Amino acid sequence: MRRPAGPDIPSDRLSPKVIPCGSEFGFKLDAARLEAAITPKTRWLMLNSPNNPCGAIYTQEEFAALGAVLQKHPRILVISDEIYEHIILGDKPFVPFVIACPELRERTLLINGVSKAYAMTGYRLGYAAGPKELIVAMNKTQSQTTTCPSAISQLAAAAALNGPQDFVRDANREYQARGAMVVEGLAAIDGLELQMPEGAFYAFPKCSAFIGKRTPDGQVIETDTDLANYLLRVGKVATVPGSAFGLEPYIRLSFATSRQQLEQAIVQMRDALALLV
Ligand SMILES: Cc1ncc(COP(=O)(O)O)c(C=O)c1O
Numbered sequence: 001m002r003r004p005a006g007p008d009i010p011s012d013r014l015s016p017k018v019i020p021c022g023s024e025f026g027f028k029l030d031a032a033r034l035e036a037a038i039t040p041k042t043r044w045l046m047l048n049s050p051n052n053p054c055g056a057i058y059t060q061e062e063f064a065a066l067g068a069v070l071q072k073h074p075r076i077l078v079i080s081d082e083i084y085e086h087i088i089l090g091d092k093p094f095v096p097f098v099i100a101c102p103e104l105r106e107r108t109l110l111i112n113g114v115s116k117a118y119a120m121t122g123y124r125l126g127y128a129a130g131p132k133e134l135i136v137a138m139n140k141t142q143s144q145t146t147t148c149p150s151a152i153s154q155l156a157a158a159a160a161l162n163g164p165q166d167f168v169r170d171a172n173r174e175y176q177a178r179g180a181m182v183v184e185g186l187a188a189i190d191g192l193e194l195q196m197p198e199g200a201f202y203a204f205p206k207c208s209a210f211i212g213k214r215t216p217d218g219q220v221i222e223t224d225t226d227l228a229n230y231l232l233r234v235g236k237v238a239t240v241p242g243s244a245f246g247l248e249p250y251i252r253l254s255f256a257t258s259r260q261q262l263e264q265a266i267v268q269m270r271d272a273l274a275l276l277v
Pocket residue numbers: 048051052081083113114115121124125126
């Protein structure tokens with residue numbers, strides 16, 4: 001991997017820049033906004049498709065347009081987080097970044113893991129593929145920190161990846177049914193706006209209608225974090241505020257749980273939200 005030299009910037013002077021990708025942009029980054037965000041300090045572009053929290057999937061053309069911008073900036077590396085590659089809820093296919101941008105293969109770090117497709121979160125097993133130089137450096141760092149994932153996790157992950165894949169197909173069908181159920185249930189709640197996600201297993205409704213409202217004990221809901229706290233306290237439902245992902249006011253619900261629990265959660269949310277005035 002050869003990259004042109006650029007200014008050496010101490011790591012404490014580098015910080016992540018979040019480019020807002022709200023619903024008005026289809027929750028996605030486009031070439032113009034990427035180009036506008038790039039500075040001489042830019043080192044990495046981090047992409048995630050299918051996306052957590054909004055469920056968006058980039059098409060081949062959309063990735064290729066981002067790739068064309070990156071061609072002009074040879075110092076920038078790409079992390080493509082494809083951990084939800086198998087959780088596809090509609091007709092839109094998953095496209096790996098390097099398939100859309102083969103010319104960027106040498107500066108793309110693909111990351112993935114067994115947590116989502118195989119429901120093996122507890123095994124703590126992720127993996128990466130990318131330029132040798134990066135993988136060697138990652139190995140060095142890991143060997144001096146955690147040594148390696150446990151042998152049990154490595155063998156379980158190998159069995160999942162190399163074994164029959166029926167589970168992945170069946171789980172995907174179940175996520176599609178749960179997604180449809182949750183989206184329909186939430187869309188019926190006055191004030192929540194959302195669409196069916198294209199992938200992953202999260203519903204991500206916009207909740208601006210509740211900002212400024214008051215709880216029965218007189219507290220004002222000022223942010224989506226206040227709303228998530230209120231839903232937890234009164235509705236007994238755990239959500240994650242959009243602001244935790246750099247986008248507000250939204251709340252994220254996971255539908256990686258049983259349909260029965262989801263049905264109950266929707267009723268509890270509806271009842272709790274109805275108390276806000
Ligand atoms: C986009 C994305 N990447 C990576 C991960 C990491 O998963 P894990 O730490 O379980 O491997 C998650 C988990 O929520 C995720 O949503």
